[in-house]
Every structure is written in C-alpha cells, then in structure tokens.
Amino acid sequence: MFFLSERLEFPPVERANSEGLLAVGGDLSPERLLVAYKTGIFPWFNEDDLIMWWSPDPRMVLFPEKIKISKSMRKVLRDERFRLTKNSCFKEVINQCATVKRTGQRGTWITNAMKKAYLKLHEKGFAQSYEVWENQSLVGGLYGIDLGHVFCGESMFSTVSNASKFAFIKLAQELEEKEYRMIDCQLYTDHLASLGAEELSRDSFIGLLERDRRNS
Structure with missing residues (x-):
C-alpha cells in the first residue's frame, strides 16, 4: 500500500491494485485534487476512512458525440418540462448528491471534507455544476x-424521473x-x-x- 506524503505527487497508476486502489493518505487540497484528476486519479472513501485514491482499469468514459438519447428522452427535451442552469x-x-437515497446504497462517499474541498475547487473555477429545475424547484x-477538454463527472442526483438524465x-x-474529448x-x-x-x-x-x- 502506498502512503502519500506532503509532496503533491502520486505513484504511477500502473501500481494500482486489481480493484483500482492506488494510494491512501494525503489531503484534499485544490492543488492535490487537480494533480490527481489530470493524471487519471480520483478520491473515493467513506467518512471514517483514510483518503483513498483510485485509478481503475478499465475506465468508464463518454465521448460527447456518442451520447444516446432515447425516444422518451427526446420527448422530454422537446416538451421543455425542465430548465437547465449552470453554477x-x-x-x-x-448536498443533494450526498443525501439523495440510492437503491442498494446505505451511505454516501461525499463526506463533509469532500464537500469543503469541491467548494474550494468551485470557487477557483474548476468544479462545475449543472442544475435542473421544474418550475421553481431544483x-x-x-x-x-472541468479540465479544459475533459470533464470529470463526480456525481448526479434526481428527485423526479429523468432529471439527472436531462x-x-x-x-x-x-x-x-x-x-471536448470526453x-x-x-x-x-x-x-x-x-x-x-x-x-x-x-x-x-x-x-x-x-x-x-x-x-x-
């Protein structure tokens, strides 16, 4: 197991174990998080755990031009039921991503420390949010x-059908x-x-x- 020091560096991603776990420890400073995302690494851990850093193989990605829109979602888009805002x-x-109930999931990996870290990234212009509204309700x-030509998705939520898909x-x-590439x-x-x-x-x-x- 590789334990991170105060230096802003990670081991080569090839050292990750079969589940994708690469390293533990370190901090969630904006600087370390940006180094991680730019090198294909992301944090994922529970409230009482050490910070865990992952680089799984294989990796799930979407090439934007390959987005699949079902007939039912095309109707949702045409009906203008939802309104989108950004940031x-x-x-x-x-907060909603952390608290919304998900099938088969007892808790959340979006800890208070994670929230604070991503709010700092948002203030620096790197973390972005997309909001879906129905009437005046989120x-x-x-x-x-947002790395420039790659968007690293973290979490999404929906309290009504199709909102997160939208x-x-x-x-x-x-x-x-x-x-954007992916x-x-x-x-x-x-x-x-x-x-x-x-x-x-x-x-x-x-x-x-x-x-x-x-x-x-």
Whole structure:
C-alpha cells in the first residue's frame, strides 16, 4: 500500500491494485485534487476512512458525440418540462448528491471534507455544476471537474424521473459543441452505459488525458 506524503505527487497508476486502489493518505487540497484528476486519479472513501485514491482499469468514459438519447428522452427535451442552469447553486447540488437515497446504497462517499474541498475547487473555477429545475424547484443536477477538454463527472442526483438524465444529456451536448474529448465517468454502471458511455483500458484513458495536457 502506498502512503502519500506532503509532496503533491502520486505513484504511477500502473501500481494500482486489481480493484483500482492506488494510494491512501494525503489531503484534499485544490492543488492535490487537480494533480490527481489530470493524471487519471480520483478520491473515493467513506467518512471514517483514510483518503483513498483510485485509478481503475478499465475506465468508464463518454465521448460527447456518442451520447444516446432515447425516444422518451427526446420527448422530454422537446416538451421543455425542465430548465437547465449552470453554477447557480453548486453547494445545493453537492448536498443533494450526498443525501439523495440510492437503491442498494446505505451511505454516501461525499463526506463533509469532500464537500469543503469541491467548494474550494468551485470557487477557483474548476468544479462545475449543472442544475435542473421544474418550475421553481431544483429536481436534479450533477457536478464535476472541468479540465479544459475533459470533464470529470463526480456525481448526479434526481428527485423526479429523468432529471439527472436531462442534466447529463445537456452536459454532453454542450461539451460536444465545445469539442471536448470526453466525460470521465470513472466506473461502470448500467445507467451510464444506457446513455452511451463505454469502458476504455486505463492505458488508453491515460493516453487521451496526456494528449490533451500536451495540447492545452
């Protein structure tokens, strides 16, 4: 097990174990988090655990141009039932992502320390939120880290049917227009696969990240 020091560096991602765990310890400073995301690493841990840093293989990603929109979602988009905003209430989005009940999940990995860390990243312009409104009520949304040509999705929530899908589709459409390379979805879920996300080998994923860093 690799324990991080105060230095802002991580071991090579190839040292991650079979589950993708790379290192433990360190802190959640904006500087360390940005180093992590830019090198294909993300934090994920429970409230009472040490900070755990992951780089799984394979990696779940969505290429924005490959977003899948079902017939039912096309109708939702046409009906203008929902309204989208960006960065209008980041704190409320991350709080909702932490507290919304999810099938098969007893707790949340979005700890108070994580909330504070991502709020700092938001203040620095790196963490972004997309909010979905029905009338005047916040009913869905997502947040993540914007690296320039890659968006690292962290979590999304929905309190009414299709709200989080709406946010994700709108995100993908915006990023396609801006010629972003991909959305990092981290880990496989059936929900993400149904929206067009796919698994890449870690080597391929890191290669795309490094290419974008060189070109930025």
